[in-house]
Amino acid sequence: AQSVTQPDIHITVSEGASLELRCNYSYGATPYLFWYVQSPGQGLQLLLKYFSGDTLVQGIKGFEAEFKRSQSSFNLRKPSVHWSDAAEYFCAVGGGGLEFYFGTGTSLTVIP
Amino acid sequence: DVKVTQSSRYLVKRTGEKVFLECVQDMDHENMFWYRQDPGLGLRLIYFSYDVKMKEKGDIPEGYSVSREKKERFSLILESASTNQTSMYLCASSRGTGGLGEQYFGPGTRLTVT
Numbered sequence: 001a002q003s004v005t006q007p008d009i010h011i012t013v014s015e016g017a018s019l020e021l022r023c024n025y026s027y028g029a030t031p032y033l034f035w036y037v038q039s040p041g042q043g044l045q046l047l048l049k050y051f052s053g054d055t056l057v058q059g060i061k062g063f064e065a066e067f068k069r070s071q072s073s074f075n076l077r078k079p080s081v082h083w084s085d086a087a088e089y090f091c092a093v094g095g096g097g098l099e100f101y102f103g104t105g106t107s108l109t110v111i112p
Numbered sequence: 113d114v115k116v117t118q119s120s121r122y123l124v125k126r127t128g129e130k131v132f133l134e135c136v137q138d139m140d141h142e143n144m145f146w147y148r149q150d151p152g153l154g155l156r157l158i159y160f161s162y163d164v165k166m167k168e169k170g171d172i173p174e175g176y177s178v179s180r181e182k183k184e185r186f187s188l189i190l191e192s193a194s195t196n197q198t199s200m201y202l203c204a205s206s207r208g209t210g211g212l213g214e215q216y217f218g219p220g221t222r223l224t225v226t
Contacts, residue, residue, distance in 0.1 A: 009152070034214065036217075041219075041220075042219055042220070043116070043202060043217035043218050043219045043220050044155075044202070044204075044215075044217040045217070046214050046215075046216075049214055090154065090155065098143050098145075098160060098162060098206070098213075099157060099160065099170070100157075100215060102147075102154045102155040102156075103154055104152060104153060104154035105154050
């Protein structure tokens with residue numbers, strides 16, 4: 001069965017520090033992988049996506065993610081966090097069908 | 113700019129009422145989705161539609177129905193609202209017949225059933 005695990009419910013980092021949000025997936029075929037961000041009171045916005053090719057993908061707002069098939073992971077990274085990055089982050093996996101499977105989210109707090 | 117709009121940001125209804133949540137997209141997307149979002153549970157798919165008048169159940173369809181009479185509009189219906197349907201409801205749309213189409217989300221409707 002398809003599933004996504006985000007092991008960290010909540011993360012706190014200082015502004016300017018680096019960030020890594022973890023995502024592990026279970027999917028029977030080649031996965032399509034996504035990271036979304038949700039600011040308070042808002043819908044979800046796509047940060048980046050991986051379909052094929054280079055396993056390191058660049059997204060908006062300075063985020064990047066690396067697909068590691070051997071570890072079934074798609075971790076999100078940012079070298080220097082800004083206060084405006086405080087939000088909820090969701091990893092999702094899709095494939096041949098239309099449905100996406102979302103993780104339970106990681107809430108990010110940024111300390112000034 | 114792509115846009116998915118939802119009819120209400122906040123809604124308060126009484127137990128037993130029939131509730132309609134409306135979603136409109138202006139991107140001519142084939143696919144539309146309804147999710148509910150609850151703390152600690154992430155997003156759970158209620159229903160989706162890949163064409164006008166077509167619908168498929170998601171993971172948690174019980175207590176809900178949907179309607180898609182026009183390509184741009186996808187409605188979620190709570191036939192008899194209950195307190196356990198208090199939640200944030202998110203609508204999304206995507207293009208295409210495969211899984212490659214990223215989903216675009218509306219701002220959400222926070223529904224409270226009292």
